[in-house]
Amino acid sequence: MVEATRSIIETRQLTKTFRDFWLREKVTAVSELDLDVRAREVFGLLGPNGSGKSTTLKMILGLLFPTRGQIAVFGKRPTDVATKARIGFLPEESYLYPFLDAYETLDFYGRLFHQPRPERRRRIEMLLEMVGLKAVGYRRVGEYSKGMQRRIGLAQALINDPDLLILDEPTSGMDPIGTRQIKDIILTLGARGKTVLLSSHLLADVEDVCDRVCILYGGKTRRTGPVDELLARQDRTQITTDRLDEATLDRLREAIRAAGRRVLDVDHPRDRLEDLFLRIVREAQQQKVATGGALADGKVAEFLQSGAEAGEALIEKLVKQAEPVEQPPAEQEPPPPPQPAREVLESLTAEKPAVPPAPEPGRPAAPSKPSADERVDRDVIGDLLGGERPRKDEGDA
Amino acid sequence: MRSIWAVARQTFTECSRRKVAAVSIALLVVLLGGLPFYAVGDGTLSGRIRTQLDYSTIMITVLLGVVTLILSVSVVCDDVSTKRIFLVAAKPIHRWQYILGRWVGVVVFLALLVAAACILSYGLAQYLRGQQTNPDDRRTIETEVFAARARVSPESLEPRVQQYIRQRIESMGPQRYEEAVKAFLGSSEGGSLAAAEQALQKELRKQALQALQSVPPSAPPGGRPLVWRFQGVNVAGAEVRAAAEVVAIHPNDPLIRFRVDPLLVGQMSFGGPVRVEGVDARIYDLGRDTVDVMFLRPDDMKRGAVAGLKPGRDATLVVEPMIQITYKPVPQGDAPGGVLFSEWQVINPKTNEVYYENRNDPVRLPATLSVPGRVVSEDGEVVVVYYNRVSPGTGAGTSVKMAWEDMAVLYRVGGFEWNFVRGGLMILIQMMFLAGVGILTGSFLSFSVAFVVSLLVLPLGLMRGFLTDAVRVPTDAFGGVEGAGETLERVGLVLANYMVRLVNAVLPDFSSAMPGDSLVDGMLISWSQLGAVSLYAVGVRVTIALGVACLVFRKRELARVQV
Numbered sequence: 027m028v029e030a031t032r033s034i035i036e037t038r039q040l041t042k043t044f045r046d047f048w049l050r051e052k053v054t055a056v057s058e059l060d061l062d063v064r065a066r067e068v069f070g071l072l073g074p075n076g077s078g079k080s081t082t083l084k085m086i087l088g089l090l091f092p093t094r095g096q097i098a099v100f101g102k103r104p105t106d107v108a109t110k111a112r113i114g115f116l117p118e119e120s121y122l123y124p125f126l127d128a129y130e131t132l133d134f135y136g137r138l139f140h141q142p143r144p145e146r147r148r149r150i151e152m153l154l155e156m157v158g159l160k161a162v163g164y165r166r167v168g169e170y171s172k173g174m175q176r177r178i179g180l181a182q183a184l185i186n187d188p189d190l191l192i193l194d195e196p197t198s199g200m201d202p203i204g205t206r207q208i209k210d211i212i213l214t215l216g217a218r219g220k221t222v223l224l225s226s227h228l229l230a231d232v233e234d235v236c237d238r239v240c241i242l243y244g245g246k247t248r249r250t251g252p253v254d255e256l257l258a259r260q261d262r263t264q265i266t267t268d269r270l271d272e273a274t275l276d277r278l279r280e281a282i283r284a285a286g287r288r289v290l291d292v293d294h295p296r297d298r299l300e301d302l303f304l305r306i307v308r309e310a311q312q313q314k315v316a317t318g319g320a321l322a323d324g325k326v327a328e329f330l331q332s333g334a335e336a337g338e339a340l341i342e343k344l345v346k347q348a349e350p351v352e353q354p355p356a357e358q359e360p361p362p363p364p365q366p367a368r369e370v371l372e373s374l375t376a377e378k379p380a381v382p383p384a385p386e387p388g389r390p391a392a393p394s395k396p397s398a399d400e401r402v403d404r405d406v407i408g409d410l411l412g413g414e415r416p417r418k419d420e421g422d423a
Numbered sequence: 424m425r426s427i428w429a430v431a432r433q434t435f436t437e438c439s440r441r442k443v444a445a446v447s448i449a450l451l452v453v454l455l456g457g458l459p460f461y462a463v464g465d466g467t468l469s470g471r472i473r474t475q476l477d478y479s480t481i482m483i484t485v486l487l488g489v490v491t492l493i494l495s496v497s498v499v500c501d502d503v504s505t506k507r508i509f510l511v512a513a514k515p516i517h518r519w520q521y522i523l524g525r526w527v528g529v530v531v532f533l534a535l536l537v538a539a540a541c542i543l544s545y546g547l548a549q550y551l552r553g554q555q556t557n558p559d560d561r562r563t564i565e566t567e568v569f570a571a572r573a574r575v576s577p578e579s580l581e582p583r584v585q586q587y588i589r590q591r592i593e594s595m596g597p598q599r600y601e602e603a604v605k606a607f608l609g610s611s612e613g614g615s616l617a618a619a620e621q622a623l624q625k626e627l628r629k630q631a632l633q634a635l636q637s638v639p640p641s642a643p644p645g646g647r648p649l650v651w652r653f654q655g656v657n658v659a660g661a662e663v664r665a666a667a668e669v670v671a672i673h674p675n676d677p678l679i680r681f682r683v684d685p686l687l688v689g690q691m692s693f694g695g696p697v698r699v700e701g702v703d704a705r706i707y708d709l710g711r712d713t714v715d716v717m718f719l720r721p722d723d724m725k726r727g728a729v730a731g732l733k734p735g736r737d738a739t740l741v742v743e744p745m746i747q748i749t750y751k752p753v754p755q756g757d758a759p760g761g762v763l764f765s766e767w768q769v770i771n772p773k774t775n776e777v778y779y780e781n782r783n784d785p786v787r788l789p790a791t792l793s794v795p796g797r798v799v800s801e802d803g804e805v806v807v808v809y810y811n812r813v814s815p816g817t818g819a820g821t822s823v824k825m826a827w828e829d830m831a832v833l834y835r836v837g838g839f840e841w842n843f844v845r846g847g848l849m850i851l852i853q854m855m856f857l858a859g860v861g862i863l864t865g866s867f868l869s870f871s872v873a874f875v876v877s878l879l880v881l882p883l884g885l886m887r888g889f890l891t892d893a894v895r896v897p898t899d900a901f902g903g904v905e906g907a908g909e910t911l912e913r914v915g916l917v918l919a920n921y922m923v924r925l926v927n928a929v930l931p932d933f934s935s936a937m938p939g940d941s942l943v944d945g946m947l948i949s950w951s952q953l954g955a956v957s958l959y960a961v962g963v964r965v966t967i968a969l970g971v972a973c974l975v976f977r978k979r980e981l982a983r984v985q986v
Binding site (some may be wrong): 044087088089091110111122125130134138139182 | 425508
């Protein structure tokens with residue numbers, strides 16, 4: 027057994043080989059994987075189909091047993107029941123009981139966490155409100171669309187307010203609202219000091235929320251590190267500001283040239299399609315346009331937010347009441363990720379005070395992380411994924 | 424425990440919302456509901472009720488048995504094949520809790536189904552019970568169907584058989600005995616001296632049984648009787664004494680109708696003994712609050728206080744406990760008119776009180792003789808004496824064989840209702856076992872394979888006794904000299920024998936756990952019998968089945984991919 031460390035998930039030389047009917051080794055899905063998911067970080071497992079992401083997650087959850095190597099989750103075996111009380115899991119598809127309605131589904135999973143009935147009911151109400159299915163909560167899950175089932179899947183993963191949230195392709199089958207909501211939840215939980223491990227091949231999703239990523243190919247690690255470090259192009263600088271007149275642009279060009287640098291491109295930034303879509307749907311909801319689908323208001327359930335109601339202490343108390351598990355000593359806050367150098371930018375904008383962009387209404391403020399367009403070099407990931415180079419519109423979808 | 428209950432609740436909901444449950448309930452309602460109308464038995468009302476009870480228990484067992492297997496196999500198999508198990512297994516629950524919860528959920532659901540089916544069957548039996556019929560049939564219904572009776576067999580015949588054989592051998596003398604053995608030596612298969620002697624003993628035994636169980640016809644008084652001694656007869660309840668108002672006195676027959684407390688009617692049985700003002704009589708008919716009493720002889724109406732009875736006056740009725748003697752007379756020749764005449768004396772060996780009755784019974788059919796419980800001694804002993812009588816009219820008769828195994832004393836120890844409940848529980852116990860088997864196979868096989876394997880359990884369990892007999896190995900299976908073909912055949916037989924032994928060890932004997940026969944004959948299904956079946960079928964076998972299922976499931980990779 028791996029010794030307990032600050033890592034929430036730790037794998038050493040983790041290998042999984044699938045065999046055929048005659049027990050002959052046929053496919054090595056994961057090979058000698060060393061993984062460390064630290065406390066309070068959002069960690070992404072990236073890789074193309076068949077790279078071993080889901081197999082790794084299933085071994086972490088005890089659904090598969092390693093052929094070789096070791097796994098520790100919260101310092102214990104993956105099959106340890108007390109450990110599982112602290113985990114929330116959303117599989118790649120929502121494997122739900124079709125004959126139960128949404129309330130019964132969440133009630134069943136809540137019971138498995140031994141949650142007292144009043145607390146269970148409170149959480150179910152909040153989660154259904156959060157995923158926008160309260161109005162159809164008494165319909166059987168089997169009648170739901172795939173996206174609606176994913177939302178119920180997400181709700182069940184959060185019913186225990188998990189310390190570790192494991193998401194396998196979390197945005198698969200989700201509409202942009204659901205996708206945005208999952209990202210918001212991840213960011214909220216991350217801000218609360220929870221640990222999130224997600225696997226995806228949708229690079230924009232990972233990029234938006236992850237602190238660190240591990241890129242897998244053929245069951246082996248190709249690259250691991252903080253997203254910012256992996257994506258930052260140290261030889262380029264990008265400036266985003268309010269619209270500038272030609273005179274100002276000329277002064278800027280001149281200043282750049284004076285610094286001995288070239289101006290490669292000056293253009294107007296485009297709005298993201300995701301933002302446009304969300305704005306249109308929000309308008310429709312405000313006009314109360316009829317729909318039989320999900321009606322998410324975009325708000326994260328109170329019990330999942332820091333400081334909601336009677337505060338974090340109350341939530342922690344309730345979680346402890348519901349989960350007969352000894353909590354480990356509080357994890358230390360990891361050091362903040364390194365920020366890119368800003369000297370050049372500051373010197374260039376010294377004449378005009380920088381105006382920070384106003385946060386979008388109705389969305390929780392994300393941690394102070396540069397937006398995707400400021401720091402993305404998609405070619406890095408594309409190269410690592412074997413030449414699969416995502417287009418701009420794909421990444422933003 | 425809470426995790427097990429959470430899974431059990433979910434399983435119950437799952438089972439109740441499956442189409443197979445709805446279809447099986449509809450089938451049960453149609454099949455059971457129609458039984459009273461298409462299953463007529465021997466044409467009598469008691470026959471219809473017996474057929475209804477018998478068929479309904481078989482239908483409930485078989486139909487719900489199949490439903491049990493479908494549900495128990497699928498609840499685990501489906502979770503794995505649809506990957507729903509990923510979500511459950513990722514929650515804080517041990518796998519053994521999941522398996523146990525699944526079993527409990529299926530069993531609770533089946534308990535409801537069995538209860539519903541039994542209530543339906545009971546209601547139909549009561550509906551039939553309320554139909555009109557003749558007094559004899561009514562007596563059969565009330566005393567032999569809607570009752571829970573204990574059975575006592577007579578003392579073993581074996582000592583008398585051994586004595587008979589000894590006497591025969593002694594009378595033969597050593598020389599004739601040796602000759603007889605030699606005669607059997609030629610006919611015996613093995614050819615050994617021991618086998619020939621065994622065959623002679625077998626023949627002598629056959630003759631002893633024939634001689635000791637048969638009796639020639641005789642005219643009264645006197646003749647050779649057959650005597651049985653019974654021990655351990657515990658007549659339930661003390662006699663009940665109550666006041667009864669005379670409603671009417673029959674002008675010609677020794678018959679009086681009394682009005683009694685309805686609760687007293689519940690203590691009475693058709694044909695049962697009763698004393699009116701100290702005079703022996705029989706219950707002829709029962710109403711809701713009336714009882715018709717018939718005196719044994721016409722002049723009884725003029726004896727003692729009975730003579731003074733008039734409509735409107737009160738009399739003292741004493742209802743005695745009753746015992747029944749069942750037998751099956753088999754004529755050894757032609758019975759005149761298909762009827763056998765007999766004289767019975769039932770004796771209390773301690774007080775020497777004797778109960779007499781002359782009877783005429785149809786041949787080869789089981790018959791019942793009801794006698795007052797006072798013929799049973801305080802320590803539960805009773806002696807029954809039988810005379811085979813010639814026809815009073817013609818003086819003709821034939822020898823009669825009364826097989827020991829057909830003789831029994833029956834006595835009421837409880838009501839039909841609780842017996843029926845225990846019968847239902849017995850069916851449920853079988854379902855619990857089948858659910859355990861279904862969960863076990865479903866824990867490591869695909870649905871189709873697991874269902875087929877589990878389905879084999881039902882007929883194998885029902886045919887256990889038949890299989891054991893079919894592959895019984897001769898005691899000298901490997902003895903003597905024989906060819907290669909014979910050796911192969913015998914080896915095959917021995918292997919089959921071991922297979923059957925394995926089946927017997929693994930499966931409970933469903934045929935002995937079927938309550939139909941007991942309910943049809945009004946025989947007691949005791950709590951101890953139920954407890955023994957529970958312990959054996961559920962306590963041991965289900966624990967083993969679920970234990971293995973938990974072990975297998977614990978070691979199983981739930982997200983395993985076959986490549």
